[in-house]
Amino acid sequence: MYAIVDIETTGGHASANGITEVAIVIHDGKEVVQHYQTLINPGIPIPIYISALTGIDDEMVRKAPPFEKVAAEIYDLLQGKVFVAHNVNFDYSFIRHQLSQAGFELQLKKLCTVRLGRKILPGYASYSLGKLCKCLDIEIEGRHRAGGDAEATAKLFSLLLENDKEGLIQRSLNRNSKEQQLPPYLNREELEKLPSSPGVYYFKDRKAKVIYVGKAVNIKKRVYSHFSGNNSGRQRQEFLKNIHTIDFKECGTELMALILEASEIKRLWPENNRALKRFDLAYGLYVYEDQKGYQRIMIDKKNKFSTPVYSFSQLSEGHNLIKVLMKEFELCPKLCFIQRNTDPCIGIQDQHCHGACDGKEHQWSYNQRVKAALAGLKAGLPSFAFIDEGRTMEEQSVVWMESGQLKGMGYLPKDQDLEDVLAVKSFLEPYSSNDYIRTVVQTFASRYPEKVMKIQV
Template sequence: MMCDTSMLPQKLAFVDIETTGMSPVYDRIIDIGIIRVENSTVVEQYNQLVNPHIPFSPFIQSMTGITPEYLEDAPAFEDIYPTIYELLKDTVFVAHNVRFDYGFLRNEFKRFDISFSSKQLCTAKLSRRLYSRYRRHNLSALINRFGFTCEHRHRAFDDAQVLWQFYQKIMHEFPPEKITVAIDHIQKRPTIPNQLDPGVVDTLPETSGIYFFYDKEENLLYIGKSNNIRSRVLSHLSSDYQSGKQMQMVKHIARIDFEVTAGELGALIRESYLVKKLNPIYNRQLRRNRKLIILKKITTDSGYDSAVLETLTHIDPDDINHIIGIFPSLRRAKNFLVYLREKYSLCEKILGMDASKGSCFSYHLGECRGACIGVEPARKYNARFLLAFAENRIKPWYFDAPIKIVEKNDNEELVETFIVDKWCLIRQMVSNRQQSSIPLEPVFDMDMYKILTRRLPHLSYGLHRT
């Protein structure tokens, strides 16, 4: 029995679109389906292919079954936007992962100087809220779980019909109070800075990627990454009181942009690369000097292991087996050497920290075991030396050849491939709206090294030897 719907939104538009790719700025709509519902009754339906007048990848063609030839006689968006605008007018915009569909349509309208805004309702979030016992909530999962009818998956009108079926199901299954509470929770919004267009929040996707904050002069304030771009950006906007720097940054945000990635690894890699390249004002942790201080392992003429400090602008991957420490400053490197010397009773003369003749000063204090004057054998000293630097040294490369790491988003609409060798990213390939391959100079990067050492043990999926 259907619940009393008087407490629920009375005018809804169930919307689905298919596009040439993932970016609402650069890509275009190729298929749109709309079901307008008023007072629980379908009053209008719209099913239309759209000619994007730009190429799109074989992957999109295979997924949707829509080819460029299929769209030759279809209208462009400029021919149909008045009809679409009227269908959506005064409704709650309902879609699965609504930021994607809503963001695309806002950008399509914007190209014709039309400001479009609407309340939104995400059926993916609604499913998670009402059916929290289930793990997956993508559209295919809902179809299989509840037995919904969908003749052509990844065609816009058929997918929009699934959304209407889902909404009908929850109206039969749950009391209106529970649905209303779930909708209210989903539609909560943070305070938006005065100079930021409130509508920009509605364009942010709930997927992995990176985001950019700009001020009104287009200065880049910050680059961040997240598994859920929208959620992370909203947390910035709603927590500006937590620190003075955060408050200053949020106060100046005038524009937000983003790039979608296939997964967390792609977001981490892209953030690390772009922070160093673009040098945003509020990124501290990933902004690094072009110069690095390294500790390199050497062996003295008398057979004792030692370390020398070198200043480099880049590190050759073939040299990483000899590197036992990397530091952002000379002071940090020297302090580290002092710490290890004291903890492991290393010889300051062998480490180059004491230039006097004879035994080192620490030997007289009982802090050196006499390697400086040959009292301690090299074999015994070297074992302790290796133990001292074991935790901080660069780990050996796990593989005997380059590896390929493949990441896919939930719908496999975006696929990223990373070729990695000796902790260096040497090539990145992206497949979404088009195939692209980005060769990179194989230079060792400490941030990339940290990303890979944290992530590789957890990447049994999508990991291949080349």
């Protein structure tokens, strides 16, 4: 038995919106055997543009039951059936969320008439309910009302059953089939071509614009994981609806996939990538010359108009580094903003300030020590090659770091002499470095020291 469902709502995602109308048509596989329809009071105002689309306004639902009053009836009607809808994940997410709020847990097999239509009735320009039904001469009485759309979907479903010569509907219901979890406009063939290797994948919309970039140790497994579960949030619902195609690039290792992902997000700036867009080490070490000609070191919040000498996640990290530089290179705590009061300089007391803060040391001699401190800081940044597996048995991968910055990565023959720096570099593709990439590479180097080869720059 199939329960063909259509709903009208106050918005596009279940977690922050309500249902205004529900229609359920029970189909026994041959014909419709039962109808159910009711308006629902969503408990929140219906937006004007929704009312304009559906004709359902606040006054119409004022005396309608809230969902919890009809939840048991709807649950009993759906239980044991296959849940069918046009873009099934949308309707299912709302019904499941509302039933859960009322104390009922819904777990049903699903069928999407968008996905089934594209496979069983191929060749149409659009598979939206209105346009597809028009092409198939299926009349919709009451478009954008739950009852009219559910009846039309039931007629469409009957047509799909009649034309399903290859048993696609039954195969989609098999326990191991994940067909109905997939976005409505994504062909399963797109998933079948994905490799089970590390790399980066790209979700694209109907215009082939990249809307999400992700990395994976196993590309196929990771992509499938995006489509499991029943998250009812707006972001996920919109995300799934807009996925039309998938592309990918294989990498030799997880580290290379992480670097490529970060680089591609910066290059493409996809709308659904939020975490890496926000990543940044918040503080930087800066150097400037004051009005008296002294070079001054300070820690400040990073901004897009200046490039720091070094970056930190916490203010205390920067201050601790400056204190080390002060003692090692005999710098003034007042000129380094470690001491901010008007008391006598603690650096003079500790004999590592020569009086620059009082003008007793010439700018040139003080600035030479600042330059030496910065040179020492740069020299302390690691330069190494991270050697690991390649994409095939015949190659190895290399991630190349110089003075704490990524210079490039690539693949070279397994028998390549790693001591021949110029030859190794010829295999590398340049990549821009940033705080995130530097942190990731250094984390992997610390975790796998046996894969690190020191280099001279």
